[in-house]
Amino acid sequence: MSSRASPSRDESAKAKKVAIVGGGLVGALNACFFAKRGFQVEVYEVRKDIRTVKDAKGRSINLALSYRGREALKAVGMEDQVVSKGIPMNGRMIHSLSGKKSSLPYGKKGQYILSVDRGNLNRELLFAASQYPNVKLNFEEKLQHYNIEKALLTFIRPDSSTFEVSHDLVVGCDGAFSTVRKQFMRQHRFDYSHVYIPHGYMELTIPPRNGDFAMEPNFLHIWPRNTFMMIALPNLDKSFTCTLFMPFEDFERLTTGDEVLQFFKKYFPDSLPLIGIEALKRDYFRLPAQAMISVKCSSYHIGTKCVLMGDAAHAIVPFYGQGMNAGFEDCIVFDELMDQFHNDLSKCLPEFSRVRVPDDHAIGDLALYNYVEMRKHVNSKWFIFRKYVDNFLHFCMPKTIVPLYTMVTFTRISYQKVIERHKWQCKVINSMLCLVGGSAAILGMVLLFNFLPNSFHFLELWNRDFSFN
Structure with missing residues (x-):
């Protein structure tokens, strides 16, 4: 990997030790960024090594990789290998109740998002991190306590034995229920909130048909039904991962296979022959509907010792496909600030909070809004008309009028400025x-x-x- 041989940008970084808590997507990518800069990096992950474990468990909602995430991967030399294992999605394919399908492009010709498998991407990132000689990956080690005054991390192993380590910087990438973030809760003037939305999700599968995709592969398929919806993203094995989003009370009403079948006959009739009746009855009850949480906090740092990134700082609902992309952008923004401040953590950490907190709050709000758009507004003729108007004006005045989705997905305009500019454009x-x-x-x-x-x-x-007369 070409990035492995990159020299340190500051020789003083070699003496600094960084502990990354969490070996998921953001943690693994961060390991590459810090290692490339010359820090001594240790990653601590509570799960087993996903590279060697078969059928590793974890969240499996397909991911939509877009420009922000790709730019972060490019910075560590990984964009091409990740993109080569993704499937381009050029737009939304809307499935009506009657079975009629209509497409809505995401942007201009050549603009697309990529359907990527979470597990495979995590493996790629961990493998990339392991190629750096100054990175050590630790698995099945759970953070039990973090004493920020003493800069001391206490971990527990599966055999219940514990050990303590000390590092110059702790990067909390341990998800929406972050243990690192608990230390922040003890700080004065730390704002924190989390909200569970009243809707859950459940995953189903559309298998390949005659060795090929059962539907058009280069689209994100949506069955919008106003108060709920189903989506489907393509996979490399020619299957589709379907995700049903619905209020929990609706999930709970369906208690038998026949009730599930009647529900799909009524609301998703064209999906039944694709999923299969027996597979639907089986898979619907395989796992209960899963919850979705939105987390906001401020700030993201404590002094020069600790910083939060990814879901630990800003878990968002999945409806804009920006959770991973925003987390990856955290990594590249922090790296750019390290360049700007010459690895001076006393300047970099507060600036990171100043820049990212409003941005991540903004994408959290946009993600909640986009759920309403996906399950309801795409059925509206006015919404479709406005989409075409926005795209036409963008074609005529590409620097003046930029559609909201384009700004979020195909640029690195800050999320906060995206909202401000969108409001101005709507008025115009x-x-x-x-x-x-x-x-x-x-x-x-x-x-x-x-x-x-x-x-x-x-x-x-x-x-x-x-x-x-």
Whole structure:
């Protein structure tokens, strides 16, 4: 891997030790960034090594890799190998109740997001990190306690034995239920909130048909049903991973295989022959519906000793496909700040919080909004019309008008600025539409009044010539 041989950007970094708690996607990528910079890196992961364990358990919602994530992977020389194992999705394929399908492109020609497998990506990142001589990966070691005053981490092994380690910097990448973040809860003026949305998710599978994809592979398929929806993302083995998102009370109403079958016949009839009746009845009850949590906190750092990234800092719901991308962007933003401040953690950490907190809160809000868009708004003719208007104006004025989805998915404009710019653009476009509508109404009235005198004259002639009196 070319990035392995990259020299340290600051020789002083070689003396610094970094502990990354969490060996998931963000933790593994962070290990590459810090190792490339020359730090001595140790990764501590509670699970077994996913590279060697068969049928490793974990969250399996397919991931949508987009520009922000790709830029982070590119920075450590991994973009090409990850992209080569992803499937391009050029837009949404909307499935109506009648079975009719219609597509909505994500952006301009050539713009797409990638369906990638979470497990495979995690393996690739861990393997990449292990290639650095200054990285050590530790598995089945769970953080039990973190004493920030003493810079002391206490871990416990499966045999219940414990050990303590000390590092110059601790990077908390241990997920939405972060143990590292618990230390932050004891700090003054630390804001924290988490919200479970009232909807859960359940995964199903559409297997390959005759050795090929059963549906169009280069789309994210959506069955929008207003208060709930199902989506399907393509996999390399020619299957689709389907995810049903629905209020928990709706999941709980379906208690038998026949009830599930009737529900799908009513709301997702075209998916039944694809999933298979027996497979649906079996898989629906394989696991209960899973919860989704949204986490916000501020700030992301304590002094020069500790920083949070990824879900530990900002768990978001999956409806914008930005959870992984935002976490990866944390890594590259921090790396860019380390360049800017020459590895000075006393400057880098507070600036990271200042920059990322509002951005990550913004994408958290956008993700919640996008659920409503995906399950409801895509059925609206006005929504589709506005999409085409936005894309047309973007084509005509590419630097002035940029659609919301394009800004989020195909640029690195900060999420906070994306929202600000979107609000401004909406005002401009709505004003233009009102102006066009008003002008059309005035033109219609002018034509009508010009036409009316001739109409009255014609009626007089008609009445005179064809009168029976």
